[in-house]
Amino acid sequence: MYGLILQEKTQESQFQQIYEQLREKILNGEINSDKKMASSRSIADFLKVSRSLVMEVIDQLKVEGFLESRKGSGTYVVPDLRYQNGTQKKPLHQSLSKDPLQDPKFSFLAGIPDPGLFPRRRWNKMYQQAMEYADDTDLFYTPGQGRLDLRIAIRDYLYRVKGINVSEESIVITSGAAQAIHLLSLISKGGTVAMEDPLAPFVYDIFKAQSYEIRFAEVDNQGIDPGSITAKNLDYIYCSPSHQFPLGGSLPANRRIELLNLARSTGAYIIEDDYDGEYRYESRPIAALQVLDPFQVVYIGTFSKILSPALRLAYMVVPTSLISPILKIKRKMEFIGEGLQQAAMAKFISEGHLEKHLRSSIKYYIDRRTCLINELKNHFGDEIEINGEYTGLHLAIKFADRQFSPEIQEKAAESDLMLKPVSSYSIKTVVHRNSLVIGFGLINHEDIPTAVEALSSFISSLD
Numbered sequence: 001m002y003g004l005i006l007q008e009k010t011q012e013s014q015f016q017q018i019y020e021q022l023r024e025k026i027l028n029g030e031i032n033s034d035k036k037m038a039s040s041r042s043i044a045d046f047l048k049v050s051r052s053l054v055m056e057v058i059d060q061l062k063v064e065g066f067l068e069s070r071k072g073s074g075t076y077v078v079p080d081l082r083y084q085n086g087t088q089k090k091p092l093h094q095s096l097s098k099d100p101l102q103d104p105k106f107s108f109l110a111g112i113p114d115p116g117l118f119p120r121r122r123w124n125k126m127y128q129q130a131m132e133y134a135d136d137t138d139l140f141y142t143p144g145q146g147r148l149d150l151r152i153a154i155r156d157y158l159y160r161v162k163g164i165n166v167s168e169e170s171i172v173i174t175s176g177a178a179q180a181i182h183l184l185s186l187i188s189k190g191g192t193v194a195m196e197d198p199l200a201p202f203v204y205d206i207f208k209a210q211s212y213e214i215r216f217a218e219v220d221n222q223g224i225d226p227g228s229i230t231a232k233n234l235d236y237i238y239c240s241p242s243h244q245f246p247l248g249g250s251l252p253a254n255r256r257i258e259l260l261n262l263a264r265s266t267g268a269y270i271i272e273d274d275y276d277g278e279y280r281y282e283s284r285p286i287a288a289l290q291v292l293d294p295f296q297v298v299y300i301g302t303f304s305k306i307l308s309p310a311l312r313l314a315y316m317v318v319p320t321s322l323i324s325p326i327l328k329i330k331r332k333m334e335f336i337g338e339g340l341q342q343a344a345m346a347k348f349i350s351e352g353h354l355e356k357h358l359r360s361s362i363k364y365y366i367d368r369r370t371c372l373i374n375e376l377k378n379h380f381g382d383e384i385e386i387n388g389e390y391t392g393l394h395l396a397i398k399f400a401d402r403q404f405s406p407e408i409q410e411k412a413a414e415s416d417l418m419l420k421p422v423s424s425y426s427i428k429t430v431v432h433r434n435s436l437v438i439g440f441g442l443i444n445h446e447d448i449p450t451a452v453e454a455l456s457s458f459i460s461s462l463d
């Protein structure tokens with residue numbers, strides 16, 4: 001009957017399947033207005049489904065104008081409905097839900113914390129209270145610099161956890177680190193910026209969009225190499241000194257000093273992106289560059305890695321000389337700040353829940369990381385060198401004699417793995433093509449042995 005088929009192993013309901021097949025056949029002319037439609041009873045008998053289900057589909061197609069009842073003679077396709085482009089074979093949502101890139105069995109994706117660790121109940125309570133105690137002005141647009149209570153809470157948190165001693169006046173709340181970098185890029189449009197390569201590509205895109213001349217700095221397993229920056233004048237130097245993204249290096253003191261000297265001699269501000277420095281496994285968090293020179297460093301912290309990127313909450317600590325240009329731009333974006341979210345975060349931090357959350361989640365990540373390192377050593381032995389494992393939610397593994405192009409991501413997806421090589425974060429450099437980024441935010445502890453085994457088989461299959 002019209003070649004209709006019902007599949008059992010699909011996420012689509014029977015209604016959807018019958019509806020989509022009939023609609024497709026109408027659009028491609030297989031069922032046309034010349035002949036009366038088969039009765040709902042005969043379609044139902046053929047498909048072994050209830051007649052009421054088929055009648056429901058037919059009614060829907062009538063409501064949408066594909067079918068019409070002709071008085072006294074039954075149901076027909078409305079004339080002139082042929083439309084080739086409408087004949088998509090697979091519905092989009094079905095192909096997406098089956099895409100292993102979106103929903104792999106094991107995800108080594110870096111940069112997303114475990115959603116299972118998100119303190120849902122506590123956050124919900126903070127948000128509810130923020131709403132309950134909101135006065136009228138709390139329901140106005142949020143101040144461009146961010147709510148004062150949140151800036152004060154972050155000021156105290158920064159001092160307690162990272163040894164950064166600043167006034168709340170130098171803190172600006174942003175919608176993610178991405179917005180902080182965007183704001184900075186708007187100040188010196190068309191200027192010159194030096195940045196690490198490889199790096200998180202959104203940073204490159206932001207500066208590129210504002211017509212910056214971009215100078216790439218080399219990166220090794222210690223982090224950015226200031227000696228590789230030869231420019232004489234720079235507006236910014238972007239780096240991630242606590243845990244270089246994606247290679248994982250923690251910048252040693254001599255390079256920090258070299259970088260600060262370079263910033264001074266070139267007139268640059270350093271953009272210090274400390275996206276996951278709170279998770280430090282074998283010592284306390286490394287002192288920020290900002291502490292060494294608050295006049296030259298813009299420090300950016302985010303809640304994306306310690307809580308969730310869905311919150312879109314981050315902050316920047318800004319040198320006095322940059323505060324007013326940033327606020328001038330930021331105030332024009334006042335409608336962006338989410339006041340109630342900020343109020344909830346202020347309470348969450350000032351009542352001690354953030355540090356509590358950090359203390360408890362770090363225990364999970366320590367276990368995962370230890371297990372991951374052991375499994376990687378078991379499977380790959382001397383074949384790999386592990387880097388960047390002391391901080392954050394990912395590490396990098398470097399192979400002695402393998403090269404990985406960005407395309408291996410698709411191949412890995414075919415093996416049900418989400419895996420990115422460092423080369424997919426490289427803009428220009430080809431130096432780190434022998435390394436893979438291994439995130440552990442999205443893999444449960446108990447799955448790690450199987451996941452690493454799958455990784456090992458995948459790597460062998462590349463031979």
Ligand SMILES: Cc1ncc(COP(=O)(O)O)c(C=O)c1O
Pocket residue numbers: 111175176177178179200240245273275302303304309313314
């Ligand atoms: C290097 C780096 N910095 C910062 C961020 C966080 O950005 P946001 O705070 O906008 O979520 C990311 C996110 O992936 C990142 O990779």
